[in-house]
Amino acid sequence: MRDLLQAAKTADRDAIFELLTPATRARLDSEAKRATDLNGAAVRYTAKDLISIGASDGVAPPTDITVIEQRGDRAIVEIVSPAGRSRLELVKSEGRWRVDLPHYGGM
Numbered sequence: 001m002r003d004l005l006q007a008a009k010t011a012d013r014d015a016i017f018e019l020l021t022p023a024t025r026a027r028l029d030s031e032a033k034r035a036t037d038l039n040g041a042a043v044r045y046t047a048k049d050l051i052s053i054g055a056s057d058g059v060a061p062p063t064d065i066t067v068i069e070q071r072g073d074r075a076i077v078e079i080v081s082p083a084g085r086s087r088l089e090l091v092k093s094e095g096r097w098r099v100d101l102p103h104y105g106g107m
Contacts, residue, residue, distance in 0.1 A: 021100040
């Protein structure tokens with residue numbers, strides 16, 4: 001999780017992409033191809049082009065990250081920061097916990 005926060009802070013799309021599950025990376029790749037097709041290939045998108053990294057200047061880092069639920073190779077963590085709480089789904093893949101975005105897509 002700390003790797004993801006550091007990658008986001010430094011706007012490292014390559015590192016963020018590697019921290020996504022294979023299924024999420026495949027969905028991003030599919031959506032990038034779809035976006036390329038929709039614009040008549042005037043712009044060729046890659047999966048990494050679809051990763052949006054917002055500015056974190058002035059945004060306080062998380063104060064707590066807690067595993068809410070873990071079943072086998074799946075887990076849900078809660079991230080607490082001064083801005084509020086959010087939950088993130090993780091999947092253990094290739095020996096490492098990775099972020100899974102099961103509902104990503106549908107441009």
